[in-house]
Amino acid sequence: MERYTGDRLTQARALAGLSDDSLRVKAVTAARDKDAALLWDLTLACLSSETSAGVRLSPHTLRAYKKGVEVLIDHAMSNAWNLLHPGRRQPGLYVGSLMALGLKPATVQARIAAASALYRALRWAGATDSDPFADVKRPRDATRGVVKNPPYRADFVQAMLAEADVQEQVLLLLLTHAGLRIAEALAVEWSHVDLTRKRLLVAHGKGDKARVVPLSARLREALAALRAETAGTGRLFSIKAYSSAYERLQRLALKCGREHEFRGFHAGRKYAGTQLYAAVKDFTRVASFLGHEQVDTTRRYVELPEDDLEAVVEAFQ
Structure with missing residues (x-):
């Protein structure tokens, strides 16, 4: 690079x-x-x-x-x-x-x-x-982007993780738990990872903007395993090119027998945004997490459940 x-x-x-x-x-x-x-x-x-x-x-x-x-x-x-x-x-x-x-x-x-x-x-x-x-x-x-290319489903993500090696697990989790863009994920260095404080510095996000994202327990576990296998210095991944990462995850999906469900990297990022919104119900916080300048952009990443208003409407007087 x-x-x-x-x-x-x-x-x-x-x-x-x-x-x-x-x-x-x-x-x-x-x-x-x-x-x-x-x-x-x-x-x-x-x-x-x-x-x-x-x-x-x-x-x-x-x-x-x-x-x-x-x-x-x-x-x-x-x-x-x-x-x-x-x-x-x-x-x-x-x-x-x-x-x-x-x-x-x-x-x-x-x-x-x-x-x-x-x-x-x-x-x-x-x-x-x-x-x-x-x-x-x-x-x-x-047609909204989240309709054309919706987030990955949880069972697909879990199936991929079950078959992945440690490096592939970390890459998948950086997309689906940390919400990183693929370029951001491939650029992560060990100096950006703070397992003690449970956070990761995205040093050069889109537009060269930095942000800090929290690390899930599963991602911290995978990072610790990867560190044990490597020198723990420099970049996390031997993979550097977008195309190489795509082929690696495509092969993993084929190994799972779910190659028809693999749709690249952005569906993983949308998975992270959708999971977070379901928990916090706040587009502004999700936008900060994903590194979006505009909340309207974040709305295109979050899949809302079709029945999310059902209970509220039920109680109308």
Whole structure:
């Protein structure tokens, strides 16, 4: 992770260190030739040096941006776009073409975010003043995320834990008990773990915000077992990449005979949020636990029981 950040900084400096004229010429040439590789380099340099997240943008986010830039360039080539001066209606038609492909609204939103990042980079390089996606309408999904991708069920989590090795147990419990994002879980170091005080420091959460989360008894037990198997220094996991962690848990689900129930990492985080809300009935506290800035975001993570008002309504006078 540290080496990767350094490489990104080096790339950003290589472009940002050019004179204004040289950078502008490079960007104009890349846009004219629709050079996807160079346009991505410009976007990455701008993201690394000109955004609040900077070089701490997660690999997952960067992959989504890169894919979005490539998709836009392909579309521009197929539809004879002038990238520096696109027609007023072309961005809307681009979004329409994405929707026509049957992409989910969330995927289309990610593609628009990537396109906006590319144009921010072109403006940063002095190649254009255009911001063609500023007023484009983003599609919205009427189905709540917690309905499309609900929390894992308790029996599935328990089945996975029963078959998991110690490292897999800790990873699962960081998701389902501590509510960590996968990037946060893979970045945990032993120095962040305080078993005596029963808490964990999430040193670099989303937006580089730190928070402290409590450790459940089962998670503390798994952490103690993992520490006994390792040197207890550095990172908790030998797993570093998102894809490696996904494959590891996917294989575990297959081992349990429940591979059809495995839906990635976020369903585990939603499990933690739903469990906590059931206990405290307070979205603000759950938002703090999950590291959400907005409580409205937390509402999309918590599955409410269908009969949670039944007893109250029963007593109406």
